[in-house]
Every structure is written in C-alpha cells, then in structure tokens.
Amino acid sequence: MAAAPVSVPRMKLGSQGLEVSAQGLGCMGMSAFYGPPKPEPDMIKLIHHAVAAGVTFLDTSDVYGPHTNEILLGKALQGGVREKVELATKFGISFADGKREIRGDPAYVRAACEGSLKRLGVDCVDLYYQHRIDKRVPIEVTMGELKKLVEEGKIKYIGLSEASASTIRRAHAIHPITAVQLEWSLWSRDAEEDLIPTCRELGIGIVAYSPLGRGFLSSGAKLVDSLSEQDFRKYLPRFQPGNLDKNAQIFERVNAMAARKGCTPSQLALAWVHHQGNDVCPIPGTTKIENFNQNVGALSVKLTPDEMAELESYAAEGEVVGDRYPQMANTWKDSETPPLSSWTSE
Numbered sequence: 016m017a018a019a020p021v022s023v024p025r026m027k028l029g030s031q032g033l034e035v036s037a038q039g040l041g042c043m044g045m046s047a048f049y050g051p052p053k054p055e056p057d058m059i060k061l062i063h064h065a066v067a068a069g070v071t072f073l074d075t076s077d078v079y080g081p082h083t084n085e086i087l088l089g090k091a092l093q094g095g096v097r098e099k100v101e102l103a104t105k106f107g108i109s110f111a112d113g114k115r116e117i118r119g120d121p122a123y124v125r126a127a128c129e130g131s132l133k134r135l136g137v138d139c140v141d142l143y144y145q146h147r148i149d150k151r152v153p154i155e156v157t158m159g160e161l162k163k164l165v166e167e168g169k170i171k172y173i174g175l176s177e178a179s180a181s182t183i184r185r186a187h188a189i190h191p192i193t194a195v196q197l198e199w200s201l202w203s204r205d206a207e208e209d210l211i212p213t214c215r216e217l218g219i220g221i222v223a224y225s226p227l228g229r230g231f232l233s234s235g236a237k238l239v240d241s242l243s244e245q246d247f248r249k250y251l252p253r254f255q256p257g258n259l260d261k262n263a264q265i266f267e268r269v270n271a272m273a274a275r276k277g278c279t280p281s282q283l284a285l286a287w288v289h290h291q292g293n294d295v296c297p298i299p300g301t302t303k304i305e306n307f308n309q310n311v312g313a314l315s316v317k318l319t320p321d322e323m324a325e326l327e328s329y330a331a332e333g334e335v336v337g338d339r340y341p342q343m344a345n346t347w348k349d350s351e352t353p354p355l356s357s358w359t360s361e
C-alpha cells in the first residue's frame with residue numbers, strides 16, 4: 016500500500032482565492048445514505064484525525080440526515096478546529112412535510128443558509144453549494160440571493176452541484192462560481208464531455224464526488240453483499256444483479272493493476288482523479304481511520320500516461336452498465352432553469 020505523504024498538498028480551488036487541501040473528506044456516509052448513522056464519537060475522532068493529517072476540506076450538506084451530518088460537523092469543529100478547515104455545505108433539497116422538493120427561491124436559500132450556520136455553529140461557511148438546481152427558478156434569481164449572502168459575510172464562496180454547463184455559465188455571469196461539484200471517477204466520466212471543459216474555460220475549481228465509485232472501486236461486487244437495507248446504493252442501477260456481474264470485471268482489472276503497482280485499488284482509483292489536473296479535488300468519503308489513511312496515500316501514487324490509458328480502457332464506454340442514479344431520482348437532470356424574464360415571484 017502506498018504510504019501517506021508527509022504533508023498533504025494544498026491547492027487553489029477556483030479563481031477567487033479559496034485554498035483547500037488537495038484531497039477532501041466527504042462526510043455524508045457518516046450520517047446518511049450508506050446504512051445506519053455511525054457512532055458520533057468515532058466520527059468526531061475521524062474528522063479530527065483528518066484535520067491533523069492535513070485533510071482540511073470537509074464536505075457536508077443540509078440534506079445529509081437531513082441535518083444530522085451538519086450537527087455532527089458542528090460538534091467536531093468546536094475547540095479551535097473550525098479555524099483549521101475549509102467548510103463546504105450545500106442547500107437545495109428540502110424535505111418539508113416528508114415531501115422531497117428541490118428549491119432555489121430566495122426565501123428558501125436564505126433560510127437554508129441560516130439553518131446550516133446554526134447547526135454547524137459557525138458565523139460563515141467557506142463554500143456554499145446549490146446541491147441540485149431548481150428548474151422552476153431562474154438561476155440568476157438563486158444567485159442573486161447567494162451574492163447577498165456573500166456580501167453579508169455568511170458565505171465566502173459559491174459552488175454548484177450537478178448543474179448543466181449552461182446553468183454554470185449563467186450563474187457565473189451573476190457572481191463568480193468558485194467550484195462545481197460533480198461525480199467523477201473511473202467509472203463515471205460523463206462530466207468530461209461538457210462540464211469539465213466549461214469549468215476550465217471559466218476558471219472554476221472541480222470537486223469530484225464519489226471518486227471511489229461509492230466504494231465499488233475499493234471493494235468491487237462484494238461491497239453489495241455487506242449493504243444494509245437502508246443503504247441507498249442497493250437501489251442504484253449499477254449495483255443491481257446482472258449489471259453488477261458485468262461491472263465486477265472493471266474492479267477485478269483495477270485490483271490487478273493495483274497489485275502490480277504496490278498500492279490498493281482505492282489508491283489507484285483516487286490517483287486517477289488526482290492526475291486529471293491541479294484544478295481537481297476529490298472528496299472520498301469514509302467512516303474509518305484506516306481507510307482514510309489509505310486514501311491519503313493516493314497522493315503519492317504516480318501514474319504514467321500509459322497507465323492512465325490502461326485504467327481508462329477498463330471502464331471505457333460500453334463496459335459500465337447502469338446509470339449513475341435511478342430513473343426516479345433523475346428528475347433534476349439537465350438543470351436548465353427558466354429565463355430571468357419569466358420570474359414574477361419577487
């Protein structure tokens with residue numbers, strides 16, 4: 016297994032001055048989506064361990080729980096930890112009255128931000144993302160409120176998650192977008208067509224979520240056997256029987272190459288993301304200190320262009336079976352919002 020670097024490098028994210036650790040920590044699985052919530056003291060220990068190791072870019076959202084992941088982070092950030100981290104959270108997926116709704120209207124944006132600040136126990140969030148785009152609200156209107164929050168010092172930088180290229184452009188024209196969060200891994204490469212070039216053209220930082228393919232690139236098909244009924248991954252197309260059998264070969268090949276290179280498959284999958292450029296920050300999620308240490312070791316894994324190409328051939332088009340999300344959850348896709356001229360709510 017590749018050793019963790021002595022110090023985790025820092026990188027500039029976007030063009031507005033935000034600096035983060037070159038690898039972040041995804042905190043979602045500590046509280047939500049991936050089985051039952053994990054014990055709070057263990058998760059606080061893990062977050063403190065990450066910060067001490069130099070992984071200071073922490074990723075959460077108000078929808079993780081909902082709310083409980085932000086509350087967990089709020090506890091972990093006490094006692095001087097907050098000053099050492101770059102704190103990113105998100106808004107836009109609401110669960111009012113048990114109904115899931117995507118919202119980007121100004122009143123909601125403001126209330127969501129106030130709620131996050133309170134739960135996190137901070138005066139200001141470093142990076143505030145719109146988690147999903149509200150297709151009923153012109154992006155200019157959502158951005159107008161976010162811009163106000165920047166002016167009031169409640170958020171430092173603005174991000175978007177799962178936004179289309181044209182939404183990114185329209186948003187960026189209202190106020191600079193610092194980072195776009197998108198799924199990017201060896202087996203999820205659709206962002207490369209349109210989104211990545213758009214971010215690069217506009218000087219926007221790229222935050223790669225689920226860089227381990229939600230654990231598949233770490234453990235392969237056997238991951239599914241260990242998932243509890245509440246685990247969201249049970250319902251993802253790529254993890255369904257049939258699809259999984261085919262996808263399993265991708266992992267087997269990654270695993271074999273990792274063995275040849277003297278690293279773990281997780282390290283190889285993360286190294287592939289790190290080699291995409293110095294504007295890309297992967298945020299692997301974990302709930303275990305041992306796995307965290309392994310993932311930081313990915314920063315020391317070097318890949319030649321031939322090795323990159325070989326890895327990519329394992330998960331080339333046609334090799335990966337199943338969408339990233341179930342059809343039902345895909346309603347936010349193609350996040351084009353109405354033109355500003357259509358907005359009459361204010």
Ligand SMILES: NC(=O)c1ccc[n+]([C@@H]2O[C@H](COP(=O)([O-])OP(=O)(O)OC[C@H]3O[C@@H](n4cnc5c(N)ncnc54)[C@H](OP(=O)(O)O)[C@@H]3O)[C@@H](O)[C@H]2O)c1
Nearest residue numbers: 041042043224225226227228229230233299300301302306
């Ligand atoms: N913007 C969005 O819409 C969006 C969507 C999804 C996720 N995210 C963010 O991105 C973060 C990362 O994504 P993710 O958690 O979905 O997926 P991921 O980072 O690709 O994979 C996480 C999974 O990999 C396992 N894992 C991690 N390191 C491992 C290792 N070294 N060996 C074996 N297994 C390992 C974890 O299990 P253990 O806990 O057992 O280590 C966990 O099950 C999330 O925490 C969240 O903050 C954002």
